[in-house]
Amino acid sequence: MKVVRDRPEARLLPARHHFALARLIAFLLPHRAENPEGVHVALAIDPNQSVIEATIVSAWITITVTCYLAAVLPLNLLVAILVALPLSSLVLQLICEIVGVPLGDGDHTRLNSVMIMLVLAVASAYFVAQPAWVRLVACFYFLVVIANGIAAAILWLLRGRVRELEARCGA
Amino acid sequence: MSGWRRRFHVRGVVWRQLLRWAVLNIPPWLEPSVLAFWSAFFLLWGPGRRGVMRNLAAIKPGSSAVGNFFRCYRVFWNYACTITDNARFKEQHTIPDWEFIGWDHFLEMERREGGAILLTAHMGSYDLGAQLFSETSARHIVMVRAPEVDPATHKFEEEHAAEGMRIEFNTKASELALQLLDTVRSGGIIAIQGDRVTHGVSGIATTLFGKAMSIPAGPFALAMAARVPIYPCFVIRLGRRHYRLLTCEPIEIVRSRDRDADFARAAGAWTARLERVIREHWHQWFTFEPYSPELA
Numbered sequence: 001m002k003v004v005r006d007r008p009e010a011r012l013l014p015a016r017h018h019f020a021l022a023r024l025i026a027f028l029l030p031h032r033a034e035n036p037e038g039v040h041v042a043l044a045i046d047p048n049q050s051v052i053e054a055t056i057v058s059a060w061i062t063i064t065v066t067c068y069l070a071a072v073l074p075l076n077l078l079v080a081i082l083v084a085l086p087l088s089s090l091v092l093q094l095i096c097e098i099v100g101v102p103l104g105d106g107d108h109t110r111l112n113s114v115m116i117m118l119v120l121a122v123a124s125a126y127f128v129a130q131p132a133w134v135r136l137v138a139c140f141y142f143l144v145v146i147a148n149g150i151a152a153a154i155l156w157l158l159r160g161r162v163r164e165l166e167a168r169c170g171a
Numbered sequence: 172m173s174g175w176r177r178r179f180h181v182r183g184v185v186w187r188q189l190l191r192w193a194v195l196n197i198p199p200w201l202e203p204s205v206l207a208f209w210s211a212f213f214l215l216w217g218p219g220r221r222g223v224m225r226n227l228a229a230i231k232p233g234s235s236a237v238g239n240f241f242r243c244y245r246v247f248w249n250y251a252c253t254i255t256d257n258a259r260f261k262e263q264h265t266i267p268d269w270e271f272i273g274w275d276h277f278l279e280m281e282r283r284e285g286g287a288i289l290l291t292a293h294m295g296s297y298d299l300g301a302q303l304f305s306e307t308s309a310r311h312i313v314m315v316r317a318p319e320v321d322p323a324t325h326k327f328e329e330e331h332a333a334e335g336m337r338i339e340f341n342t343k344a345s346e347l348a349l350q351l352l353d354t355v356r357s358g359g360i361i362a363i364q365g366d367r368v369t370h371g372v373s374g375i376a377t378t379l380f381g382k383a384m385s386i387p388a389g390p391f392a393l394a395m396a397a398r399v400p401i402y403p404c405f406v407i408r409l410g411r412r413h414y415r416l417l418t419c420e421p422i423e424i425v426r427s428r429d430r431d432a433d434f435a436r437a438a439g440a441w442t443a444r445l446e447r448v449i450r451e452h453w454h455q456w457f458t459f460e461p462y463s464p465e466l467a
Contacts (some may be wrong), residue, residue: 040271048199051411052238058203089208100196
């Protein structure tokens with residue numbers, strides 16, 4: 001794994017983000033930063049390094065699954081959301097188990113990443129047709145997916161400039 | 172406790188196996204919500220929760236039980252994130268971002284001719300810190316730690332240890348002491364956790380946040396015998412995959428005729444630094460039992 005030393009501006013490099021939308025935002029943000037005196041940094045260049053991206057995506061996926069579960073639970077909405085919140089984490093982990101356990105030992109994070117998004121796409125396709133509040137959640141899911149696709153296309157067009165930026169920051 | 176039940180105890184091997192499975196199957200971008208869930212789950216572990224809350228009451232005098240309950244969750248959350256980062260490093264060679272404070276002291280330790288003792292606490296990731304040292308330092312480093320309570324967990328950790336690290340367990344203190352003395356005299360660095368005394372290890376009486384506690388005597392005895400300085404060094408988690416290595420000014424044990432007084436002075440200097448760091452980073456101190464008999 002590549003490590004960049006004493007280049008705090010490398011913190012926002014696209015290469016430290018996983019999803020295309022996050023990489024595009026990282027590319028567009030200014031890359032200027034200074035180390036406080038006496039502080040040295042060593043930054044790992046890994047696609048899953050961004051804390052902001054991981055927190056936002058994790059929260060968004062969890063809230064989406066929570067809303068879908070709350071919509072199908074035969075409970076008062078507030079109670080349903082409270083019950084669905086811990087359940088959503090279990091459901092997401094269950095998807096990983098269903099895929100990962102039959103495959104045995106090994107790194108299945110990429111496959112599970114795709115499977116979770118596929119399952120959510122199918123669920124969102126169902127809920128987007130429902131005449132209820134959950135329809136907005138499903139629409140938002142598809143909006144984000146489409147925006148991510150557009151961001152991927154833009155990044156492909158800007159690939160030269162992205163590489164230049166990464167070279168400038170020592171990555 | 173029967174073998175079957177021991178596996179599911181909070182320090183049992185099942186949770187280590189589950190963590191390893193999670194690291195190899197849960198996408199990294201889903202980690203925050205999964206860790207939030209499991210951190211809340213482990214709040215059900217009464218002894219650990221109570222231990223942390225009692226320690227927090229000492230670290231933050233006047234704090235409420237409700238406030239300390241939520242602080243306890245933050246400790247559990249940090250611990251979950253730390254052991255996950257550790258597991259990701261071992262399985263996928265994922266390394267975090269590092270920030271270095273006190274780099275001059277680290278370089279001084281690196282460049283000195285003789286060996287040194289690196290004294291740390293149960294904070295951040297001991298394993299990640301040790302691996303960082305072994306990659307950035309040309310010195311021979313030996314990490315001393317207490318073995319896992321559960322034999323199956325101990326075996327699991329040995330089988331999945333990071334490559335290239337030498338770990339010694341302080342189960343046979345007298346035999347280990349001679350080996351460590353030899354290592355330090357040959358110019359090696361010994362890394363030891365100095366905030367907890369485990370069974371069979373000699374301790375020095377001191378105080379932390381005004382409460383009586385014992386710290387291991389070994390590092391100070393080793394430093395005195397080998398005439399090497401002790402470098403307080405802390406690995407502090409600043410956020411997701413972001414750690415700080417804080418290296419403090421060395422503690423030199425000045426020999427006089429009164430060995431006990433020499434030890435007490437050095438121990439006092441260590442606990443003063445430890446207290447300062449824990450006061451600022453209480454959410455990083457992974458001590459799940461009361462650190463003082465006065466808190467039990």
